[in-house]
Amino acid sequence: MQTQRILIIEDEKPIADLLAYGLKQEGFIAYQAQSGADGLELCREVQPDLLLLDWMLPDCSGTDLCRMITQEYNIPIIMLTARSHIEDKVHGLEAGADDYITKPFDLREVLVRIRTILRRVNRAAVSNGDWISCGDLRISATEMTVMRGQTPIDLTPREFQ
Ligand code: CA
Numbered sequence: 001m002q003t004q005r006i007l008i009i010e011d012e013k014p015i016a017d018l019l020a021y022g023l024k025q026e027g028f029i030a031y032q033a034q035s036g037a038d039g040l041e042l043c044r045e046v047q048p049d050l051l052l053l054d055w056m057l058p059d060c061s062g063t064d065l066c067r068m069i070t071q072e073y074n075i076p077i078i079m080l081t082a083r084s085h086i087e088d089k090v091h092g093l094e095a096g097a098d099d100y101i102t103k104p105f106d107l108r109e110v111l112v113r114i115r116t117i118l119r120r121v122n123r124a125a126v127s128n129g130d131w132i133s134c135g136d137l138r139i140s141a142t143e144m145t146v147m148r149g150q151t152p153i154d155l156t157p158r159e160f161q
Helices: 013-025 036-046 062-072 086-094 107-124
Strands: 005-009 029-033 050-054 077-081 099-102 126-128 131-134 137-140 145-148 151-153
Touching (some): 013 107, 062 086, 077 086, 077 107, 086 099, 099 107
Parallel strands (some): 005 029
Antiparallel strands (some): 126 131, 131 137
């Protein structure tokens, strides 16, 4: 399996450095961005396997960025938040985040959560040639087709995307 790339978008350098250090120790490649704009650009460039996204960034909110990225890419996102209010967690998950972690965090817990999400994603995408299977759904990007069992599902190109 190729080395998995994790993008950290976090303006607090010590936190980003700690995460990057832990990820490298675990054999991941870690990329860092300190702002939403840089993060988005780096995301396009490196196409990470997973995103660690801070809630509060200097130039935008993490939830807005989360929404933008999930519209464009299918990348699992873990939100990092200093807040512990339940509404904030709900907003993060509504914006498309797969999980959230409250700061201060335990590095080992972050790494376990990353591994869990990546394992889930890999299991869902057991690819069969060009076809990707998930439960009884099969998807072909080249044929722009989605099948449930033997039945094709009618989708517009936008819905397919
Ligand atoms: Ca921050």
